[in-house]
Amino acid sequence: MHGRSFIFSGDQATYAVKLHMRTECKCHGLSGSCTLRTCWKKMPHFREVGDRLLERFNGASKVMGGNDGKTLIPVGQNIKPPDKQDLIYSDESPDFCLANRKTGSLGTRGRMCNSTAMDISGCDLLCCERGYREETVVIEENCLCRFHWCCVVQCKKCMVRKELSLCH
Template identity: 80%
Template sequence: MLPPSRAQLGLFFILLFPANIIGLWWAVGSPLVMEPNSICRKMKRLAGKHAELCQTEPEIVNEVSKGARLGLRECQYQFRSRRWNCTNHNKYFGKILQQDIRETAFVYAVTAAGVIHAVTQACSMGELLQCSCEVIRSRFPPHPIAGAGSEASAWEWGGCGDDVEFGYEKSRQFMDARQKKGKSDIRTLIDLHNNEAGRLALKNHMRTECKCHGLSGSCTLTTCWKKMPHFREVGDQLLERFNGAIKVMGGNDGKTLVPVGHSIKPPDQQDLIYSADSPDFCNANRKTGSLGTRGRACNSTAMDLGGCDLLCCGRGHREEAVVFQENCLCRFHWCCVVQCKKCTVHKEVSLCL
């Protein structure tokens, strides 16, 4: 199994880390200013489709960067109570990306989903010249909307629907371009599969929104359009796929992936897949990318993932008094200012030993 190249890791760091982080050392050991334009300025380190996109569509690359950061934030939210909490510590994060574990599968999927979301949203907002709202195509009528009643005698597709097909294509071009065309090693097949699973988590869950038109609240005409799901919904779906991720191995033909275990169903396009078991992430280990859980805040009364028993890996926890300032006694003054006082808050927190 081949690890991602240094150039691939470098691209991932440029895409994922926030724009205000300066001087990070990425996989090739070069300090970069982490802003969207850095992707194209440093693209000489890479080649192929990425360089072409930078030359012909730099504004798309800017949205790709936003989408990758959106994916990282969602990863940190979804894993906030887990032993590995999607930390953006670059030295450790790079080690995670070099492994074919379930956590890496989620990172790739949520990043691909973030890219399609950002590009599609930019189209709908009129921020890109290459696209706008969805091109209306002939479709079957949507389901009747609540409250329309029998008066809903006509409908039409309209509004500003999200052109998810354009966002899907740009996400595919950019994310999948990291893999060499025609390669069929296990790592490449797994990464491409998880990229697609992330895109489908958004594309296959578009929702229909409708609005009634007519006098006196009547609904003589209904206008409907397609909208993307909220990205938190996409993250929730991918977390479910993460929890049910399927371990795979290479098939005999060297071009397919088969599940490990005779009773395991073959993965479909929306499943997340991996080929190596994850470390337990209990202790710091730079080799595996684990920061450990010592000092992490936990819930001493919970029995789930965020509970001290699981998060602290059986080492126990200690209680610590924390004092901080927060806004309180806020009042609205016409017009239009909210003034708050600062209150001192004392709180007991549980920290892993």
């Protein structure tokens, strides 16, 4: 779970949000006629913004400061020097797999994961390839809740058996 430390610049926010704003309009008038039209700008869906930033994150370039204190020099074998549209970083993120008091990371040992998911919530990725264990727990939950007039919800307590996957 090594990553990169980023500070998103205004250019990245512009790319992810501002350039992809869309115009929506609504017609007003008798019987659906469009005698008056109101239009506004609407932000893209959160998922779209996230996908764009993830694409930039995955293609990010590592840089270091130049001797003049103003320029950024690519580190490693980059195909091209980054431009204003590219996401850049200068430091690797700490290893979040292991507990680290200095960074405040609790690590992923003992963390719940989804053993069937193939995405970032999946045990393979979340447990940093250390594996996981299955555990059955019995917990008490509210159940059979009923609303009583006015303004009271009464529930019974039920014992529920749950299967958990926990990182080694």
